[in-house]
Amino acid sequence: xxxxxxxxxxxxTVAVIGGGQAGLSISHGLRERSVDHVVVEANRxxxxxxxxxxxxxxxxxPNWQCKLPGHPYAGNAPDGFMVRDDIVRYLxxxxxxxxxxxxxxxxxTRLRRSLxxxxxxxxxxxGFTADQVVVATGPxxxxxxxxxxxxxxxxxxxxxxxxYRNADQLPEGAVLxxxxxxxxxxxxxxxxxxxxxxxxxxxxxxxxxxxYRGRDCVAWLNDMGHYDKPIDVFDDADAVRxxxxxxxxxxxGGRDIDLRAFAxxxxxxxxxxxxxxxxxxxxxxxxxxxxxxxxxxxxxxxxAIDGHIAAQGIDAPTEARYVPVWEPSEQPRALDVTEAxxxxxxxxxxxxxxxxxxxxPAFDGRGYPMHWRGISNVPGLYFLGLPWQHSWGSGRFEAVxxxxxxxxxxxxxxxxxxxxxxxxxxxxxxxxxxxxxx
Numbered sequence: 001x002x003x004x005x006x007x008x009x010x011x012x013t014v015a016v017i018g019g020g021q022a023g024l025s026i027s028h029g030l031r032e033r034s035v036d037h038v039v040v041e042a043n044r045x046x047x048x049x050x051x052x053x054x055x056x057x058x059x060x061x062p063n064w065q066c067k068l069p070g071h072p073y074a075g076n077a078p079d080g081f082m083v084r085d086d087i088v089r090y091l092x093x094x095x096x097x098x099x100x101x102x103x104x105x106x107x108x109t110r111l112r113r114s115l116x117x118x119x120x121x122x123x124x125x126x127g128f129t130a131d132q133v134v135v136a137t138g139p140x141x142x143x144x145x146x147x148x149x150x151x152x153x154x155x156x157x158x159x160x161x162x163x164y165r166n167a168d169q170l171p172e173g174a175v176l177x178x179x180x181x182x183x184x185x186x187x188x189x190x191x192x193x194x195x196x197x198x199x200x201x202x203x204x205x206x207x208x209x210x211x212y213r214g215r216d217c218v219a220w221l222n223d224m225g226h227y228d229k230p231i232d233v234f235d236d237a238d239a240v241r242x243x244x245x246x247x248x249x250x251x252x253g254g255r256d257i258d259l260r261a262f263a264x265x266x267x268x269x270x271x272x273x274x275x276x277x278x279x280x281x282x283x284x285x286x287x288x289x290x291x292x293x294x295x296x297x298x299x300x301x302x303x304a305i306d307g308h309i310a311a312q313g314i315d316a317p318t319e320a321r322y323v324p325v326w327e328p329s330e331q332p333r334a335l336d337v338t339e340a341x342x343x344x345x346x347x348x349x350x351x352x353x354x355x356x357x358x359x360x361p362a363f364d365g366r367g368y369p370m371h372w373r374g375i376s377n378v379p380g381l382y383f384l385g386l387p388w389q390h391s392w393g394s395g396r397f398e399a400v401x402x403x404x405x406x407x408x409x410x411x412x413x414x415x416x417x418x419x420x421x422x423x424x425x426x427x428x429x430x431x432x433x434x435x436x437x438x
Contacts, residue, residue, distance in 0.1 A: 005038045005101045008126025012038045013415060015121050015128070017108050018136035019045050019100075021068060021091065022385025025401045026134050027100040028069045029408025035415065038130075039100050040123060042107040046088035048140070052162040056190050057084040058250045060182060061218055065398040068094055069405060079216065081250025111135075111358045117380060132380040132411055135369075138395065139386055141354040145347045151276040152345065156337060161187060161348040167194035173343030174199060176281070176335075178273050180290075181205045184348030185247040185257045191346075192267055199335065199342060201273040201283060202259060202290045206297035208246040210254045212305055213316045217248075220305045227393040241368075241388040246297065260291060260326040268340075270332055281335040287328050295322065374407050380414075382407050 014030055016023045019041025030037045044050070049057075059066075064078040071094045075082075082090065095102065103125070110122035111133065119130045143160040152158065157171055161183040167190065174197035177188045181203070191198045209217050221227065234240045247257050263269045271290065275282040299322065309316050335342075353367060362369055362376045370377045373390045384403060385395050393399025 004103045007038070007040070007103060007106065007123055007128045010038075010128040012036055012128065012130045014038075014132045014134060014411060015040065015119065015130035016134045016136055017111070017121075018042075018138065018385070019102055019104065020048060020136065020138060020385065021094075021397060022138060022395070022400050022404065023134070023136035024091065024094055024100060025069050025404035026136060026384055026407055027102070028071075028094075028098055029404050030411065031098060031100065032070075033408055033412040035408070035412055037101060038128075039102045040106050040108055040121075041102060041104045044104050045095055045102070046091045048138075049084055049087045049091070053084045054161075054164050054187060054190060055084070055166045056251060057186070058082060059087065059397075060245075060248050060250050061396065061398060062216055062250075062254075065218065065222075065393075065396070066090065067398060067401055069401040071097055081254060109357055111360060113360050113378065113381070119380065131415065132382070134382045134384055134407065134411075135355075135358065136384040139353055140351040142352045143347075144350050144352045146273075146349060148273075148276045149345070149347065151278065153279050153337065156342065157344040159344065159346050161346060162351075164346050167191050167196050170196075170344040170346075173197075174341045176201070176337065176342050176345045177348060178345065179203055179348035179350070180247060180259065181244045181348060181350065182247050184346075185259070186249055186251070187346055187348060188262065188267065189249065189251070189257060192262055192265070197266070197268075197341070198262070199268045199270065199340065200259070200262070201270050201281075202287055203244075203272050204286075204290050204293060205244045206246045207257060207294040208248050208301055209298050209322070210248050210256050212302050213309065213319050215316070216254065217301060217305065220308065221301070224304065224308050227398060228391055230391055231388050241386075247294075258325065259294070260324050263328075264326040268332075269328065270335065279336050279338045281337060283331075283333055283335070285331045285333060287331045291324075291328070295324065298322065374403060375410060382411070 013035055014037035016026055016037055016039040019039050023039050027039050058081040062079050063073045063075060063082055066073040106123050106125045108121055108123050112120045114120060119133045121128050121130060143162050145160055149158060164187055175191050176199045177184055178201045188198050188200050231237050231240060249255060249257050259269060269287055271284040271287040274284050360378055362378045362381055364370050369383045371383050374383050376382060384407060385400055387395045389403055391399055394403050
């Protein structure tokens with residue numbers, strides 16, 4: 001790679017903050033359009049995948065959905081699921097393919113906008129300025145652990161999902177996993193397969209079958225246009241943005257994650273964790289509701305696939321529907337971690353956004369960026385890589401490239417379009433609403 005661009009005292013047309021798949025994608029688009037820019041990455045490319053994923057981690061979407069601009073998946077397993085190290089390699093190869101103007105190991109600590117519209121970027125390697133800024137740091141900034149965790153007995157070791165690596169990392173004994181989003185379910189399975197006694201606090205996350213009627217469900221949904229559906233067609237767009245993803249796994253070629261099957265085979269399931277008092281863990285009585293809801297969502301997706309197959313006259317094999325393999329005979333409301341031999345807790349409770357370094361009024365009352373397809377309410381400021389930024393695929397390898405291409409076109413037009421006052425306006429009239437929606 002060529003020498004890293006200079007930061008201290010420099011000026012760029014565009015500053016891209018974040019060098020993950022989102023930042024690299026917009027860099028590729030800007031380079032194709034000959035837009036002068038720099039990409040500032042706090043760590044190394046691939047850091048999130050390399051350092052904040054467990055050893056057995058793999059994608060839950062097929063490899064063919066990896067479509068970064070100019071760098072689609074080219075391996076020999078398009079229907080497979082890349083493991084952690086392969087994902088890192090995919091990103092490193094992407095960098096090598098077009099040599100972006102990338103600076104690694106430098107954190108942006110402050111972003112301000114002067115009265116003349118120029119952005120001041122303060123970093124650990126000095127300050128610089130830019131006409132426009134793309135914030136491509138994603139939504140997963142700070143591990144979120146509930147305050148009730150402080151009340152656990154001192155002898156119980158605690159880990160956030162981002163710090164979990166494998167079963168051997170944890171002390172001997174039973175493990176409590178809190179949360180059943182994608183990470184929680186896959187970590188619970190990892191521990192279960194390693195022979196650990198797992199206790200699992202089950203939340204309201206939905207699930208999806210891995211395969212149905214001869215194909216991966218992702219392939220069916222892709223053909224049905226599900227991943228292209230824009231956020232603004234939903235009446236409850238704000239709620240949609242906050243939904244957790246369906247749990248499933250690509251491990252060992254891909255399979256369902258069935259919490260009922262785990263319970264049948266010895267895993268202990270509980271409802272949502274509601275409180276901790278010393279060694280006593282307290283749970284809601286919603287275990288059955290949560291399991292039934294997850295199954296209903298999975299079966300509803302199958303209904304939609306059936307409808308698509310019938311409407312298109314597709315010759316696809318029939319398949320029997322799912323029959324629950326376990327039902328809770330009771331809904332335990334409490335658990336004593338000492339009596340159960342629990343020596344560690346894995347908090348799979350997500351992350352919080354941290355945009356405190358952005359000293360610009362670009363956020364709503366919940367701290368969410370106000371934007372339309374990544375174009376913020378502040379001229380020249382953009383966001384990229386957010387979940388549901390425009391569609392379900394936004395923020396993922398599947399569609400982050402499309403979002404990046406849209407913004408690259410917008411930025412390219414914007415740098416050549418100024419209003420009568422000479423202030424950079426962004427896109428030509430008609431490209432975006434006058435008031436971007438949140």
